[in-house]
Amino acid sequence: MLLIEFTINGTLTRVSQEGIALTHYWDAKVIEFDPIQYKIAQYYGGYVELGYGSISFFPDLFNDDWPPPVNGLISIYYTATTEAAKELLFIGTAHLTGVDREAVTYRLAGPVYDETVASATAYNNDLETVLNGILTGIAEIDTLDVTYGRVAVPNVTHTTSGDKLAIDLASDIAAFYSHLFYIVGTTAYLVDMLLNTGETTYTEFDFFPSQYDYLEPVAVARTGAFSQFSAYPYGRDMTVTQYHDTQANAEAALVNIMSVWHKPRARFRIPLLGSIPTPGKKLSWTDTAQGQDTDMYIMARSIQYDFDNEEAIIDGEGAISAG
Amino acid sequence: MKVIYPNNISAISADEENANFPVANANDKHPKKLWKATTNSATVTLTMNTSGGDSVAVFNTNAETLAVTVRKVSNAWASGNAWASGNAWFTDTDESATVVYDLYPEGVGSGWAEYDAILGVHVIDLLFTSAAGTIVECGVIVAGNRNTYKDPDLYSTEGLVDFSIVKELNNGAIYTRKRDVVRTFQFQMVEDTDPDFYEFMFTVMKRLGPDPTAWRIVANVLTNFEWVVYARARAMPSGDHIAHAHTMLNIDLIEVV
Numbered sequence: 001m002l003l004i005e006f007t008i009n010g011t012l013t014r015v016s017q018e019g020i021a022l023t024h025y026w027d028a029k030v031i032e033f034d035p036i037q038y039k040i041a042q043y044y045g046g047y048v049e050l051g052y053g054s055i056s057f058f059p060d061l062f063n064d065d066w067p068p069p070v071n072g073l074i075s076i077y078y079t080a081t082t083e084a085a086k087e088l089l090f091i092g093t094a095h096l097t098g099v100d101r102e103a104v105t106y107r108l109a110g111p112v113y114d115e116t117v118a119s120a121t122a123y124n125n126d127l128e129t130v131l132n133g134i135l136t137g138i139a140e141i142d143t144l145d146v147t148y149g150r151v152a153v154p155n156v157t158h159t160t161s162g163d164k165l166a167i168d169l170a171s172d173i174a175a176f177y178s179h180l181f182y183i184v185g186t187t188a189y190l191v192d193m194l195l196n197t198g199e200t201t202y203t204e205f206d207f208f209p210s211q212y213d214y215l216e217p218v219a220v221a222r223t224g225a226f227s228q229f230s231a232y233p234y235g236r237d238m239t240v241t242q243y244h245d246t247q248a249n250a251e252a253a254l255v256n257i258m259s260v261w262h263k264p265r266a267r268f269r270i271p272l273l274g275s276i277p278t279p280g281k282k283l284s285w286t287d288t289a290q291g292q293d294t295d296m297y298i299m300a301r302s303i304q305y306d307f308d309n310e311e312a313i314i315d316g317e318g319a320i321s322a323g
Numbered sequence: 324m325k326v327i328y329p330n331n332i333s334a335i336s337a338d339e340e341n342a343n344f345p346v347a348n349a350n351d352k353h354p355k356k357l358w359k360a361t362t363n364s365a366t367v368t369l370t371m372n373t374s375g376g377d378s379v380a381v382f383n384t385n386a387e388t389l390a391v392t393v394r395k396v397s398n399a400w401a402s403g404n405a406w407a408s409g410n411a412w413f414t415d416t417d418e419s420a421t422v423v424y425d426l427y428p429e430g431v432g433s434g435w436a437e438y439d440a441i442l443g444v445h446v447i448d449l450l451f452t453s454a455a456g457t458i459v460e461c462g463v464i465v466a467g468n469r470n471t472y473k474d475p476d477l478y479s480t481e482g483l484v485d486f487s488i489v490k491e492l493n494n495g496a497i498y499t500r501k502r503d504v505v506r507t508f509q510f511q512m513v514e515d516t517d518p519d520f521y522e523f524m525f526t527v528m529k530r531l532g533p534d535p536t537a538w539r540i541v542a543n544v545l546t547n548f549e550w551v552v553y554a555r556a557r558a559m560p561s562g563d564h565i566a567h568a569h570t571m572l573n574i575d576l577i578e579v580v
Binding site: 018019021023024025027028204205206207208209210271287288289309310311 | 343344348353355356357488490491492493494495496498500502503580
């Protein structure tokens with residue numbers, strides 16, 4: 001169940017899609033809500049950014065505040081049970097985009113991470129320390145949680161050339177070392193793409209028909225003067241920015257990138273039940289609807305929460321085998 | 324068939340209310356938007372406007388009994404006036420009457436009460452009592468003037484509309500998330516064209532439009548509360564003038580949640 005707190009001219013208003021009596025009454029005032037989505041920067045890692053679209057309300061929500069305010073604070077939660085158990089999905093600003101006879105529509109705007117890193121900034125430290133320095137230098141981020149970082153933390157050596165947005169620099173460095181990070185509230189969570197943040201096993205009573213696919217393979221991955229070749233010479237060329245000077249370290253990073261890239265992928269669809277998955281979660285299941293029974297797992301990378309259709313669509317890479 | 328229209332409640336109050344579920348919630352158009360008391364027994368007081376009323380209906384309540392007390396408003400003695408000697412107070416023994424309705428057997432959460440019409444401001448006290456250990460609640464209260472018509476003819480249709488989500492799982496099983504299931508009623512009855520048909524069309528439906536109100540669809544034979552529903556017209560009613568002074572009225576209602 002989607003729960004939305006929308007502050008209208010200083011007054012907190014609780015609304016939902018269907019009218020829900022929990023600790024408070026969440027009035028049925030939401031007409032349409034675009035799915036919100038975690039989307040990873042690169043298939044092999046980087047910033048998993050939360051994307052969002054528009055939300056439409058019934059005009060009578062603003063009967064006492066007409067015309068509707070131009071903007072307002074908005075917090076979006078999900079719960080499968082109680083109000084106390086609600087999980088924060090989004091907090092930001094809703095900006096008015098249109099009013100017609102049937103709906104008042106706002107576009108959601110999240111935090112803007114606009115801090116930059118100056119040209120010629122030199123880094124020579126372990127990945128977690130470097131990312132912590134960059135990300136907590138952003139005003140809206142207080143903490144980098146490294147619980148699910150790599151055990152043997154790789155080292156970063158890099159000197160920036162030209163000003164860069166801090167969030168983009170952090171994303172590129174994390175991706176080079178096959179890590180992802182996502183942000184909830186004021187905390188950034190770092191996750192090793194080669195590990196997971198815990199596993200959930202699904203039975204066939206728990207998921208909708210899903211699909212499996214592979215990316216076009218990479219023939220050669222290059223960074224600076226170094227390169228690594230794959231077992232797929234007919235594949236594409238890939239070039240990534242180099243974040244370590246030493247050949248062995250750079251080539252190890254390229255091996256990991258190609259390893260993640262070449263894993264089988266799935267687009268896994270589940271009902272919105274219980275705690276909703278977050279990036280890095282390992283999801284495993286057996287699919288008996290294929291030609292042969294198939295065991296599959298993926299690590300969640302991009303996640304679409306479709307509240308109108310009551311499902312989460314999770315995209316990620318993992319492993320596939322005969323069931 | 325009986326319809327309460329217009330709704331003549333001018334003020335509503337309760338002796339108990341959860342601050343998050345105020346009694347004003349019972350005076351809107353959304354039965355799911357509840358008034359909640361703080362115990363299993365609480366009184367809601369309705370003040371009726373000058374148009375008065377003769378009926379009250381409650382919806383989406385967990386109350387097992389509903390005690391309805393109708394009383395006229397007591398007036399204060401205007402200051403500066405003196406009591407003329409030789410006159411006596413007139414005592415109206417009908418001023419306050421209480422009738423208790425048992426809502427429990429049907430378990431449909433609805434109730435309907437009627438009283439002799441009072442053409443002016445008066446007060447209705449509704450004592451809701453639910454099972455011990457529960458918190459009594461109610462979704463909507465409608466009170467006002469009762470409009471009475473013939474009951475539906477035979478072969479009327481009653482059904483359900485399901486707003487649940489139903490999807491196929493990977494193994495062919497079905498995922499369901501139960502949401503609201505509402506009742507529908509489609510029926511006809513022959514009314515006198517004038518005044519009944521025109522009164523229903525012009526005095527009730529043309530003013531009511533798509534808004535919901537309290538309906539007692541069958542009133543003359545079946546008297547329990549299964550036929551008491553808070554509904555709106557799914558399509559505006561129509562009439563077939565089948566005889567010189569009689570019209571077949573076609574009505575299509577859907578329950579509101």
